[in-house]
Amino acid sequence: MSASPSKADLRKIALDARDTMHAAARATASERLAARGLPFEIAEGTVVSGYSPIRSELDPTPLMRKLASQGAKLALPAVMARGKSLAFRAWSPGARLTLGPLGILEPSPAATELIPDIMLVPCAAFDRLGHRIGYGAGHYDFTLAHLRKMKPIVTVGLAFAAQEIKAVPALAHDVALDYVLTEKKAFDFRSN
Template sequence: MSATPSKGDLRTAALARRDALGDRERAAAAEAIARRGLPLAIKAGAAVAGYSPIRNEVDPVPLMQTLAAKGARLALPVVPARGKSLIFRAWSPNDRLMLGPLGILEPSPAAAELVPDIVLVPLAAFDRAGHRIGYGAGHYDFTLAHLHRRKTLAIGLAFAAQEIPAVPAAAHDVMLDLVLTENETIDFRSV
């Protein structure tokens, strides 16, 4: 009988599958997600937080631009410190970004803080129950735990290749409301 794989093992395998995708496949996936959009109405002025893609993540910018064209205000996260909630600052595609302390591009400290109505969440792996595996630092779990209290939607962006049969979820892990891949929209809100 084999042992159940750890989150670390599942993360490594899912990231290897993601990294095996070519640049064209990744760009086509981001465009497919943007064309399909979200399965819900976006109220004018709603704040949508994306992320600056790293490590071959799905690029959220095409989807963010689609949502901005429908009246959404855009934001990107800023990592203040380990164990602290992410801060979301206003952003538009023409804004210049700065390299943050973790080497991730972030908006200027002068950009206005926004509390998002929707957070587009990067991930390493996901399952059909709405669980995700991140990179292990807990930034999104900590942040989403606070934002869920105000009914902020958490929407994972992933390539279909990142799906796994089951995430070994812990009590502190926050479930996603939806996952968007290049192939489908998976809605966990009624699960």
């Protein structure tokens, strides 16, 4: 009897599927997701955090632009240190970004820190129970656990449909997402 695949194995399978997509197909998927928007209404002034896409991730920028046009305040995460909560700094489309400690673009440390109401979360892989696999550092799980002590936060995973896997081997500290949006479908996990 073979052992179940590890998170690392599942991450590799999903990322390989993502990486095989042509750049034009990824861009089209990001635009298609943005055109559909969030599957719920947002109030004026709602703080939405996105992320700076790395490698072949789904680009949240088109969706963030749409949300800004609907009155959302935007933020991007900044990595403070391993084992510490991410900080979220105000950002607007076209604003200058700086290279953070992990080589990811972030707003300037001088930008206003915000606590998001809605977090757009990158997924390496996801399943139909709202579990995600990230890149293994635990930044989002730790941050969500920390921030949800202060206020409710809606989590929206963003991924390509090709990144869906049958089951994520979720651990006790893993935080399930409220939604996952792909270019093909919106999944609502709030009743799970």
